[in-house]
Amino acid sequence: MPYSAEISRNQPSCFVFLIDRSGSMEDAFGAGDSARTKADGVADAINRLLQNLVIKCAKEDAIRDYYHVSVIGYGDKTGPAFVGSLAGRDMVPISEIGASPARIEERRKKVDDGAGGLVEQSVRFPIWFEPVASGGTPMCQAMGTAAGVLERWLSQYPDCFPPIVINITDGEATDGDPTSAADKLRSLSSSxxxxxxxxxxxxxxxxxxxxxxxxxxxxxxxxxxxLFGMSSPLPSHIRSAAQQEGYAVSDGARGFVFNGGMESLIKFLDIGTRPSNLR
Amino acid sequence: MHVYADPFWLPKQGNTEEEYEDACCPRKVTERASCSFRCAVADGATETSFSGLWAGLLVQAFGSGRLTSKRRQETLRSLQGRWLSQVSAHPLPWFAEEKARCGAFSSLLGLELGEASICGGGRWWRACAVGDSCLVQMRGDAILSSFPIRDSRAFNNRPLLLSSNPGRNKEATTMWTSRGGTWESEDAFYLMTDALACWFLTEAEKGQQPWRRLRDPQTGDGTFAELIAELRRNGRMRNDDVTLLRVTVD
Known part of the structure; x- marks a missing residue:
């Protein structure tokens, strides 16, 4: 049965994040505060995804390398997009990512107070990726770069849980129709x-x-x-994990989110027992 | 009443013994003549931090009689405080602090056996459970009870578990289940964490006799490890920490 390989330190899986950094990302982000640009929204989305992934893999005071991660920006240039000490790296174990944010901001967040109310709490918000908006949207080129990174990864881990590519964009490719580049990316496989x-x-x-x-x-x-048409259907075990977490996802649901966040996806990935009362 | 309790445990394949996050009480082979006996297993959740510590606190508290239904809330509060003080004894990196803030989670399955004929009454047992660790009572080749799970299809990776974070626990009546019964001389009780219990119930549903592999006198530490390795290798058991507490009574 596909998508059932165990994710472990001996057999990690990987994420590739493709980040649109084109000039159009300077426009206001529709769903939120108009002062925020789409580039700000993208930076928050990727930093939050990385934070969630690091915390998922954290165990006691260490991080287990269940995942390796690549962050590829596309705009003026296409290539690795980490800032700080990870700059220039195209695939990094999650433990190194957790240990090496460029900086950690303090942000305020409303959290459950355990008695039915909300309380504002100061939370740490690590930054690995800065908002950038410049140049065109070479999405086809970005997908080609991702395919190269993944071909190398898959030759090293041929039996891994299949890599997940998350493309974060405002959708307007400037180097042609990305459909065939997406098809090629989705055609790569592990066993x-x-x-x-x-x-x-x-x-x-x-x-x-x-x-x-x-x-x-x-x-x-x-x-x-x-973008919906290019997105993979959610595998059945991810769908059922999503349903157990209370998300309404149907059998044909695809890995596509419009003007939202994808942190929920991190919850759906199976690295072991996840309590149903953990939110 | 004469009780013989024999614990077996093994970490998830690929993990070290230090990374084992189940817990059981007693932790060593125990032989006791007494009118009552308490034992427990717990399974700390992989996706939460410091869950082995939390599982250990829970089984010790049950073993010492501090998690009876009357004292449960008071004891849980005290255990939650102990967990927090141990976890926050040293500074943690940002990710460990964020994760610890969510709390640790664990199942708990506790069994109390009694013989009131010495102290006045019959031979009884009571069990309580939160989550998916499972107790099976055997008499010869008959399964008399399977608690709290009777059907192997009920196991999944999203059980409701006891948390060290008070805000994550639900009402006690929602979380805790209990069961009681009587025992006879030479009955066996198997307390199992979920991977082993799922295999056990699956085999029993297929008409097999999995208890024979667990009650074999040859099931010493070496052969228990071989059994689990075989079950993992042939895909009949999920790779997870495994704990068995085998209790026989006469």
Whole structure:
């Protein structure tokens, strides 16, 4: 059965994040505060995803290397996009990522007070990636770069849980239709299944977020529909984990989110017993 | 009443013994003549930190009689305080602090056996459970009870577990289940964490007799490890920490 390989330190899986850094990312981000740009939204999304992944793999005072991670930016240039001591690296074990944020900001967050209310708490927000908005949107080139990184990874870990590529973009590729580059990326595989391509579409279009839809009927524009069409269906065990976490995902749900976040995806990945009362 | 309790445990394949996060009480082979006996197993959740510590605190508290239904809330508060003070005794890196803030989680399965004929009454047992560790009572080749899970399909990777974070626990009536019964001389009780219990119930549902492999007198530490390695190798058992507490009574 595909997508059932155990994720362990001996047999890690990997994530590749493709980050749109084009000039259009300077536009306002639709779903939130108008002072925030899509580039800010992307930076927050990737930093939050990395933080969630590090915390998922944290055990006592160390981090277990269940995942290796690549962050590839595309805009003026296409290539590794970490800042700080990880700059220039195209695949980094999650323990090194946890140990090497460029800096850690303090942010305020409302959390459950355990008595039915909310309390504001200071939380640490590590930064590995800065907002950048410059140049075109060479999405096809970015997918080609990701394919190269993943071919090398898969030759090293041929039986791993298949890599997950998360493309975070406002959707407007400037180097052609990315459909065939996406097809090529999804055609790569380990013995446990094909590479999964998920898309997070951050748009200037105002409206509620749309998480893991099973059709493109409610999507607001052609870019959203194109990205939906390029997105892999969620494998059945990820769907059932999502359902157990309380998300309404149907059988045909795809790895596509419009104007939302993808941190929830991290919860759906199976590295062992996850209590149902852990949120 | 004469009780013989024999614990067996093994970490997840690929992990070290220090990374084992189940717990059991007693931790060593125990032979005792007494009118009551308490034992427990617990399974710390992989996805939470310091869960082995939390599982250990829970089984010790049950073993010492401090988790009876009347004292449960008071004892849990005290254990949560001990967990927090041990975890925060040293500065932690940012990710460890964030993770510890969520709390540790663990199942707990406790069994109390009694013989009131010495102290006045019959031969009884009571068990309580949170989560998916499982007790099976055997008489010869018959399964008399399977608690709290009877059907192997009920196991999944998202059980409701006891947390060291008070805000994560639900109402006691939602979380805790209990069961009681009677025992006869030479009955055996198997307390198992989920991977082993799932294999056991699956085999029993197929008409096999998995208890024979667990009650074999040859099931010393070496052969228990061989059994688990074989079950993992042929895909009949999920790779997880494994704990068995085999209790026989007469």
């Amino acid at each position: 446990d299944g094909n590479v999964l391509l998920f898309n997070l579409h951050l748009s200037s279009h105002r409206g509620p977020s749309i998480d893991f839809p099973d059709n493109d009927a409610g999507l607001p524009d052609k870019y959203a529909r194109l």
